[in-house]
Amino acid sequence: MIKLFSPKKRLPVPGIVWGIIFLIIFFSIIRPAKFPTLYNALLILRHSSVLIVASIGMTMLILVSQIDLSVGSVMSLAGVITAVCAESGMPLGVSLALSILVGMLIGVVNGTMVAVFRFDYWISTFATMGIAAGLALVVANGQTITVRSDFFNWLGNGKVLGIDFLILLVAVLVAGMLFVLGKTRFGYNIYSIGGSAETARLSGIDVTKNRMFVFIGSGFFSAVAGLMLAAMGSSASPIAGADYSFDAIAAVIIGGTSFDGGKGGLAGTVLGAVLLRILTLGLNLMGIPPTWQKAIIGVVIVAIIVNDVLGERRRKTNESRRVYSNV
Numbered sequence: 001m002i003k004l005f006s007p008k009k010r011l012p013v014p015g016i017v018w019g020i021i022f023l024i025i026f027f028s029i030i031r032p033a034k035f036p037t038l039y040n041a042l043l044i045l046r047h048s049s050v051l052i053v054a055s056i057g058m059t060m061l062i063l064v065s066q067i068d069l070s071v072g073s074v075m076s077l078a079g080v081i082t083a084v085c086a087e088s089g090m091p092l093g094v095s096l097a098l099s100i101l102v103g104m105l106i107g108v109v110n111g112t113m114v115a116v117f118r119f120d121y122w123i124s125t126f127a128t129m130g131i132a133a134g135l136a137l138v139v140a141n142g143q144t145i146t147v148r149s150d151f152f153n154w155l156g157n158g159k160v161l162g163i164d165f166l167i168l169l170v171a172v173l174v175a176g177m178l179f180v181l182g183k184t185r186f187g188y189n190i191y192s193i194g195g196s197a198e199t200a201r202l203s204g205i206d207v208t209k210n211r212m213f214v215f216i217g218s219g220f221f222s223a224v225a226g227l228m229l230a231a232m233g234s235s236a237s238p239i240a241g242a243d244y245s246f247d248a249i250a251a252v253i254i255g256g257t258s259f260d261g262g263k264g265g266l267a268g269t270v271l272g273a274v275l276l277r278i279l280t281l282g283l284n285l286m287g288i289p290p291t292w293q294k295a296i297i298g299v300v301i302v303a304i305i306v307n308d309v310l311g312e313r314r315r316k317t318n319e320s321r322r323v324y325s326n327v
Contacts, residue, residue, distance in 0.1 A: 010036055012120075016224070016254055016255055016256060016268060016271045016272055017231070017271065018019040018111055019103065019254070019275050019300070019303075020271065020274065020278065022276050023275065023278045023279055024036075024237060024278065025268070025280060026282070027040055027069055027281075027282035027285065027286075028279070029285060030285075031040065031282070031285045031286065032242075034284055034285050035281075035282060037215075040281060042238040043163065043281065044272075044274065044277045044278055044281055045164070045165065046164055046166060047169050047277045047280075047281075048165045048270075048273045048274045048276075048277040049164075049167055049169070049170040049228065050229050050232070050244075051225075051244065051248065051251060051273040051277065052170050052251075052269070053173060053221055053224055053225040053228060053272055054072075054075060054221065054222055054225035054241075054244050054247075054248045055073055055247075055248040055251045055252055055269045055272070055273055056173065056174070056177055056221045056266065056269070057071070057107075057217050057218030057220065057221040057222060057297055058071060058218065058249060058251075058252050058263070058269075059216045059252050059255075059257055059264070059266050059269045060181070060190060060217055060218065060243050061214055061215070062249075062252050062253075062257050062258075062259060062261065062264070063137075063181075063190050063191060063194045063210055063213060063257060063261055063262065063263075063265075064190055064193045064194045064197075064210070064261055065193075065194055065197070065259070065260065065261030065262075066121045066211065066214065066215070066261075067122065067124040067125065067259075068110060068125045068129040068215065068218045068222075068245075069122070069123055069126050069128075069129045069217050069245050070106060070110065070125045070126075070129040070132055070220065070222070070245070071222045071225075071241070071245045071248050072129070072222075072224055072241035072244035072245040072246075073129045073130075073131075073132035073133040073136065073221050073241060073242075073243055074102075074106055074187045074219060074222035074226065074241070075223070075225050075226030075229060075237075075240065075244055076133065076136040076236075076237065076239060076240050076242070077099075077102065077106075077132045077133075077138075077139070077226070078100070078102065078103050078144060078223035078224075078226035078227055078243040079099070079226040079229060079230035079237070079240055079241070080136050080139045080140040080230075080231075080236045080237075080238050081095070081098060081099045081102055081139060081237035082095045082096055082098075082099045082147070082152075082227055082230060082236065083101070083111040083138055083140070083145035083146075083147045083230060083235065083236035084140065084145060085099075085149070086147050086149055086152065087096060087127065087145060087146075089146065090191065092100055092149055092151060092152055092318060093322055095226060096290040098186065099221045099226070099227060100220060100224065100227075101107045101221055102223065103222050103223025103224075103226070104154060104216050104219045105219070106128055106131075106132060106219050106222075107215045107216035107217065107218055107219025107220065107222075108212075108215070108216055108218070108219070108221045109128055110125055110214070110215040110218070111126060111212035111213075111214075111216060112130055112216030113314040114211065114215065115207075115208045115209075115211035115215065116208060116212070117278060120192030124269035126214060129245070131141065133238075133239075133242075134142075136239070137238045138236070138255075139238070140187060140195075140236065140238040142238065143238075144235050144236065144237040144238075145235060145236050145237075146161050146235045147231075147234050147235060147236065148234075149232065149234075152230075152231055152234060153231070155227075155228075155231040155234075156228065156230070156231025156232035156233070156234065156306050157231075157232065157234075157319060162238030165229055166231075166232070167235065169228075171223075173224075174253075174266060174270060176312070178265075179267055180226060182265075185198070185208070186213070188216065189205050189210045190210065190260070191262050192205055193205065193207050193211065193261070193262075194260075194261025194262030194263070195253070195262030195263075197232070208303075209220055209280050222241075223293045224243075225244070226240070226241055228315065229241065247273075247276060249264050250276060250301055251269050251272035251273040251275075251276055252268075252269050252272060253272070253301070254275065254276075254301050255267075255268030255269040255270070255271055255273075256268035256272075257269065258265060275300075279297055279300060280293065280297070281294075
Protein backbone atom coordinates (compact mmCIF):
# COMPACT_ATOMS: atom_id res chain seq x y z
CA MET A 1 0.00 0.00 0.00
CA ILE A 2 1.40 3.40 -1.02
CA LYS A 3 1.26 6.17 1.53
CA LEU A 4 0.49 9.46 -0.15
CA PHE A 5 1.31 11.49 2.95
CA SER A 6 4.00 10.77 5.49
CA PRO A 7 4.78 13.01 8.47
CA LYS A 8 8.41 11.97 8.14
CA LYS A 9 8.65 13.31 4.58
CA ARG A 10 7.04 16.71 4.84
CA LEU A 11 8.30 19.27 2.41
CA PRO A 12 10.04 22.14 4.22
CA VAL A 13 8.16 25.42 3.94
CA PRO A 14 10.41 28.50 3.86
CA GLY A 15 9.83 31.13 6.52
CA ILE A 16 9.01 33.70 3.84
CA VAL A 17 5.92 31.71 2.81
CA TRP A 18 4.69 31.46 6.39
CA GLY A 19 5.37 35.19 6.75
CA ILE A 20 3.20 36.06 3.74
CA ILE A 21 0.39 33.79 4.91
CA PHE A 22 0.50 35.25 8.41
CA LEU A 23 0.44 38.85 7.17
CA ILE A 24 -2.48 38.22 4.81
CA ILE A 25 -4.52 36.61 7.60
CA PHE A 26 -3.51 39.24 10.16
CA PHE A 27 -4.36 42.30 8.04
CA SER A 28 -7.56 40.64 6.77
CA ILE A 29 -8.70 40.27 10.38
CA ILE A 30 -7.60 43.77 11.43
CA ARG A 31 -9.02 45.51 8.35
CA PRO A 32 -11.62 43.08 6.91
CA ALA A 33 -13.42 45.75 4.88
CA LYS A 34 -10.29 47.25 3.31
CA PHE A 35 -7.41 44.78 3.01
CA PRO A 36 -8.79 41.55 1.41
CA THR A 37 -9.93 43.18 -1.84
CA LEU A 38 -9.03 42.64 -5.48
CA TYR A 39 -8.00 46.28 -5.75
CA ASN A 40 -5.45 45.91 -2.95
CA ALA A 41 -4.15 42.65 -4.42
CA LEU A 42 -3.46 44.40 -7.73
CA LEU A 43 -2.00 47.39 -5.88
CA ILE A 44 0.43 45.10 -4.04
CA LEU A 45 1.48 43.50 -7.33
CA ARG A 46 1.96 46.90 -9.00
CA HIS A 47 4.13 48.27 -6.23
CA SER A 48 5.96 44.96 -5.87
CA SER A 49 6.86 45.08 -9.57
CA VAL A 50 9.28 47.99 -9.18
CA LEU A 51 10.95 46.46 -6.13
CA ILE A 52 11.23 43.05 -7.83
CA VAL A 53 13.07 44.53 -10.82
CA ALA A 54 15.36 46.55 -8.55
CA SER A 55 16.07 43.35 -6.59
CA ILE A 56 17.01 41.20 -9.60
CA GLY A 57 20.46 42.73 -9.86
CA MET A 58 20.84 42.72 -6.08
CA THR A 59 20.04 39.00 -6.03
CA MET A 60 22.83 38.25 -8.50
CA LEU A 61 25.25 40.41 -6.54
CA ILE A 62 24.51 38.80 -3.19
CA LEU A 63 24.78 35.39 -4.83
CA VAL A 64 28.43 36.27 -5.62
CA SER A 65 28.95 37.71 -2.12
CA GLN A 66 28.80 41.36 -3.24
CA ILE A 67 26.34 44.20 -2.72
CA ASP A 68 25.35 47.44 -4.47
CA LEU A 69 24.33 50.43 -2.37
CA SER A 70 23.81 52.62 -5.44
CA VAL A 71 20.62 50.88 -6.63
CA GLY A 72 18.21 53.54 -5.29
CA SER A 73 20.28 56.47 -6.54
CA VAL A 74 20.60 54.93 -10.01
CA MET A 75 16.82 54.55 -10.07
CA SER A 76 16.38 58.25 -9.28
CA LEU A 77 19.00 59.29 -11.85
CA ALA A 78 17.49 57.15 -14.61
CA GLY A 79 14.06 58.64 -14.00
CA VAL A 80 15.15 62.27 -14.08
CA ILE A 81 17.37 61.76 -17.13
CA THR A 82 14.42 60.37 -19.07
CA ALA A 83 12.14 63.18 -17.85
CA VAL A 84 14.56 65.99 -18.68
CA CYS A 85 15.48 64.55 -22.08
CA ALA A 86 11.87 63.84 -23.05
CA GLU A 87 10.71 67.30 -21.99
CA SER A 88 13.55 68.91 -23.96
CA GLY A 89 12.20 67.38 -27.17
CA MET A 90 14.30 64.21 -27.41
CA PRO A 91 12.36 61.16 -28.64
CA LEU A 92 11.08 59.12 -25.71
CA GLY A 93 12.73 55.92 -26.96
CA VAL A 94 16.11 57.62 -27.09
CA SER A 95 15.56 59.10 -23.62
CA LEU A 96 14.74 55.68 -22.17
CA ALA A 97 17.76 54.07 -23.84
CA LEU A 98 20.06 56.82 -22.60
CA SER A 99 18.86 56.33 -19.03
CA ILE A 100 19.48 52.59 -19.20
CA LEU A 101 22.95 53.15 -20.66
CA VAL A 102 23.79 55.52 -17.80
CA GLY A 103 22.67 52.87 -15.31
CA MET A 104 24.86 50.28 -17.01
CA LEU A 105 27.77 52.74 -17.06
CA ILE A 106 27.52 53.13 -13.30
CA GLY A 107 27.52 49.33 -13.15
CA VAL A 108 30.75 49.34 -15.16
CA VAL A 109 32.31 51.80 -12.70
CA ASN A 110 31.23 49.66 -9.74
CA GLY A 111 32.46 46.49 -11.41
CA THR A 112 35.80 48.03 -12.33
CA MET A 113 36.45 49.19 -8.78
CA VAL A 114 35.27 46.00 -7.07
CA ALA A 115 35.96 43.19 -9.53
CA VAL A 116 39.06 44.51 -11.29
CA PHE A 117 40.84 46.63 -8.67
CA ARG A 118 39.49 44.63 -5.69
CA PHE A 119 38.23 47.69 -3.80
CA ASP A 120 35.78 47.06 -0.96
CA TYR A 121 32.27 46.82 -2.41
CA TRP A 122 30.68 48.69 0.51
CA ILE A 123 32.94 51.72 0.04
CA SER A 124 32.88 51.62 -3.76
CA THR A 125 29.12 51.40 -4.17
CA PHE A 126 28.60 53.89 -1.35
CA ALA A 127 30.70 56.36 -3.36
CA THR A 128 28.75 55.77 -6.59
CA MET A 129 25.53 56.04 -4.59
CA GLY A 130 26.53 59.57 -3.60
CA ILE A 131 27.61 60.45 -7.13
CA ALA A 132 24.38 59.20 -8.69
CA ALA A 133 22.25 60.90 -6.03
CA GLY A 134 24.07 64.19 -6.59
CA LEU A 135 23.76 63.95 -10.36
CA ALA A 136 20.04 63.27 -10.05
CA LEU A 137 19.60 66.48 -8.05
CA VAL A 138 21.73 68.45 -10.55
CA VAL A 139 19.95 67.10 -13.63
CA ALA A 140 16.51 67.76 -12.15
CA ASN A 141 17.59 71.01 -10.51
CA GLY A 142 16.17 69.63 -7.28
CA GLN A 143 12.64 69.54 -8.73
CA THR A 144 10.12 66.84 -9.61
CA ILE A 145 9.73 66.82 -13.38
CA THR A 146 6.44 65.93 -15.07
CA VAL A 147 6.63 63.90 -18.26
CA ARG A 148 3.89 64.91 -20.68
CA SER A 149 3.81 61.77 -22.79
CA ASP A 150 0.78 59.54 -23.24
CA PHE A 151 2.96 56.58 -24.12
CA PHE A 152 5.16 57.04 -21.03
CA ASN A 153 2.01 57.22 -18.91
CA TRP A 154 0.75 54.03 -20.58
CA LEU A 155 4.00 52.23 -19.76
CA GLY A 156 3.34 52.87 -16.10
CA ASN A 157 -0.44 52.58 -15.98
CA GLY A 158 -1.60 50.84 -19.16
CA LYS A 159 -3.19 47.39 -19.30
CA VAL A 160 -2.96 44.46 -21.67
CA LEU A 161 -5.97 42.15 -21.61
CA GLY A 162 -6.98 43.70 -18.31
CA ILE A 163 -3.59 43.12 -16.66
CA ASP A 164 -1.19 45.95 -15.83
CA PHE A 165 1.60 46.17 -18.39
CA LEU A 166 4.15 46.56 -15.59
CA ILE A 167 3.08 43.26 -14.04
CA LEU A 168 3.44 41.49 -17.39
CA LEU A 169 6.82 43.12 -17.98
CA VAL A 170 8.08 41.97 -14.59
CA ALA A 171 6.78 38.45 -15.22
CA VAL A 172 8.78 38.29 -18.46
CA LEU A 173 11.93 39.68 -16.81
CA VAL A 174 11.68 37.30 -13.85
CA ALA A 175 11.02 34.29 -16.10
CA GLY A 176 14.00 35.22 -18.25
CA MET A 177 16.33 35.65 -15.28
CA LEU A 178 15.12 32.42 -13.67
CA PHE A 179 16.18 30.68 -16.88
CA VAL A 180 19.52 32.48 -16.94
CA LEU A 181 20.32 31.67 -13.31
CA GLY A 182 19.09 28.09 -13.45
CA LYS A 183 19.87 26.87 -16.96
CA THR A 184 22.88 28.75 -18.34
CA ARG A 185 26.63 28.69 -17.86
CA PHE A 186 26.50 32.25 -16.53
CA GLY A 187 24.07 31.22 -13.80
CA TYR A 188 26.25 28.24 -12.91
CA ASN A 189 29.26 30.56 -12.68
CA ILE A 190 27.41 32.92 -10.33
CA TYR A 191 26.55 30.15 -7.89
CA SER A 192 30.05 28.69 -8.14
CA ILE A 193 31.69 32.04 -7.39
CA GLY A 194 29.36 32.60 -4.46
CA GLY A 195 30.12 29.16 -3.08
CA SER A 196 33.89 29.68 -3.27
CA ALA A 197 35.56 32.25 -5.50
CA GLU A 198 38.93 30.52 -5.22
CA THR A 199 37.53 27.12 -6.12
CA ALA A 200 35.66 28.69 -9.05
CA ARG A 201 38.89 30.33 -10.22
CA LEU A 202 40.79 27.04 -10.02
CA SER A 203 37.97 25.44 -12.04
CA GLY A 204 38.63 27.84 -14.90
CA ILE A 205 35.83 30.35 -14.22
CA ASP A 206 36.76 33.98 -14.89
CA VAL A 207 35.68 35.44 -11.56
CA THR A 208 36.58 39.02 -12.48
CA LYS A 209 34.60 39.00 -15.74
CA ASN A 210 31.54 37.39 -14.19
CA ARG A 211 31.48 39.81 -11.27
CA MET A 212 31.81 42.68 -13.74
CA PHE A 213 28.79 41.37 -15.68
CA VAL A 214 26.80 41.10 -12.44
CA PHE A 215 27.48 44.75 -11.52
CA ILE A 216 26.52 45.85 -15.04
CA GLY A 217 23.33 43.83 -14.67
CA SER A 218 22.61 45.56 -11.38
CA GLY A 219 22.95 48.95 -13.09
CA PHE A 220 20.67 47.83 -15.92
CA PHE A 221 17.89 46.54 -13.68
CA SER A 222 18.18 49.55 -11.36
CA ALA A 223 17.68 51.89 -14.31
CA VAL A 224 14.71 49.88 -15.58
CA ALA A 225 13.15 49.97 -12.12
CA GLY A 226 13.67 53.74 -11.97
CA LEU A 227 11.93 54.18 -15.31
CA MET A 228 9.03 52.02 -14.14
CA LEU A 229 8.69 54.10 -10.99
CA ALA A 230 8.70 57.34 -12.96
CA ALA A 231 6.21 55.99 -15.50
CA MET A 232 3.75 55.04 -12.76
CA GLY A 233 3.44 58.69 -11.74
CA SER A 234 4.28 60.27 -15.13
CA SER A 235 6.94 62.22 -13.28
CA ALA A 236 10.47 61.82 -11.97
CA SER A 237 11.80 62.93 -8.60
CA PRO A 238 15.56 63.12 -7.86
CA ILE A 239 14.94 61.29 -4.57
CA ALA A 240 12.29 58.81 -5.75
CA GLY A 241 14.53 55.77 -5.31
CA ALA A 242 16.02 56.75 -1.97
CA ASP A 243 14.58 53.80 -0.01
CA TYR A 244 14.98 51.13 -2.67
CA SER A 245 18.54 50.09 -1.85
CA PHE A 246 17.44 49.03 1.65
CA ASP A 247 14.23 47.44 0.36
CA ALA A 248 16.07 45.50 -2.37
CA ILE A 249 18.60 44.11 0.10
CA ALA A 250 15.78 43.22 2.49
CA ALA A 251 13.78 41.46 -0.25
CA VAL A 252 16.78 39.36 -1.24
CA ILE A 253 17.78 38.41 2.29
CA ILE A 254 14.33 37.50 3.60
CA GLY A 255 13.81 35.61 0.35
CA GLY A 256 16.51 33.17 1.46
CA THR A 257 19.63 34.36 -0.36
CA SER A 258 22.56 34.30 2.03
CA PHE A 259 25.12 37.10 2.34
CA ASP A 260 27.73 34.33 2.19
CA GLY A 261 26.78 33.80 -1.46
CA GLY A 262 26.03 30.75 -3.54
CA LYS A 263 22.71 29.98 -1.88
CA GLY A 264 19.20 31.19 -2.67
CA GLY A 265 17.73 32.61 -5.81
CA LEU A 266 15.33 34.92 -7.57
CA ALA A 267 12.13 33.05 -6.70
CA GLY A 268 12.68 33.79 -3.01
CA THR A 269 13.46 37.42 -3.82
CA VAL A 270 10.09 37.80 -5.58
CA LEU A 271 8.33 36.48 -2.49
CA GLY A 272 10.42 38.78 -0.31
CA ALA A 273 9.40 41.82 -2.35
CA VAL A 274 5.72 40.84 -2.18
CA LEU A 275 5.95 40.37 1.59
CA LEU A 276 7.45 43.82 2.06
CA ARG A 277 4.71 45.45 -0.01
CA ILE A 278 1.97 43.52 1.82
CA LEU A 279 3.45 44.74 5.09
CA THR A 280 3.68 48.34 3.89
CA LEU A 281 0.09 48.41 2.60
CA GLY A 282 -1.24 46.77 5.76
CA LEU A 283 0.55 49.23 8.02
CA ASN A 284 -0.78 52.14 5.95
CA LEU A 285 -4.34 50.82 6.25
CA MET A 286 -3.84 50.55 10.01
CA GLY A 287 -2.77 54.19 10.13
CA ILE A 288 0.75 53.44 11.35
CA PRO A 289 2.98 56.53 10.83
CA PRO A 290 5.81 56.10 8.29
CA THR A 291 8.30 56.88 11.05
CA TRP A 292 7.31 53.61 12.76
CA GLN A 293 6.97 51.50 9.65
CA LYS A 294 10.70 51.04 9.07
CA ALA A 295 11.18 49.77 12.62
CA ILE A 296 8.27 47.34 12.31
CA ILE A 297 9.49 46.10 8.93
CA GLY A 298 12.94 45.58 10.46
CA VAL A 299 11.46 43.45 13.26
CA VAL A 300 9.54 41.32 10.75
CA ILE A 301 12.67 40.82 8.65
CA VAL A 302 14.63 39.69 11.71
CA ALA A 303 11.84 37.29 12.72
CA ILE A 304 11.77 35.66 9.27
CA ILE A 305 15.55 35.36 9.12
CA VAL A 306 15.68 33.81 12.60
CA ASN A 307 12.93 31.36 11.64
CA ASP A 308 14.85 30.29 8.53
CA VAL A 309 18.14 29.96 10.43
CA LEU A 310 16.54 27.84 13.17
CA GLY A 311 14.77 25.74 10.55
CA GLU A 312 18.07 25.15 8.74
CA ARG A 313 19.76 24.14 11.99
CA ARG A 314 16.94 21.71 12.78
CA ARG A 315 17.23 20.22 9.31
CA LYS A 316 20.99 19.70 9.66
CA THR A 317 20.56 18.23 13.14
CA ASN A 318 17.95 15.77 11.89
CA GLU A 319 20.18 14.79 8.97
CA SER A 320 23.09 14.21 11.34
CA ARG A 321 20.93 12.01 13.55
CA ARG A 322 19.80 9.96 10.57
CA VAL A 323 23.39 9.49 9.41
CA TYR A 324 24.47 8.49 12.94
CA SER A 325 21.57 6.06 13.33
CA ASN A 326 22.47 4.36 10.04
CA VAL A 327 26.10 3.82 11.05
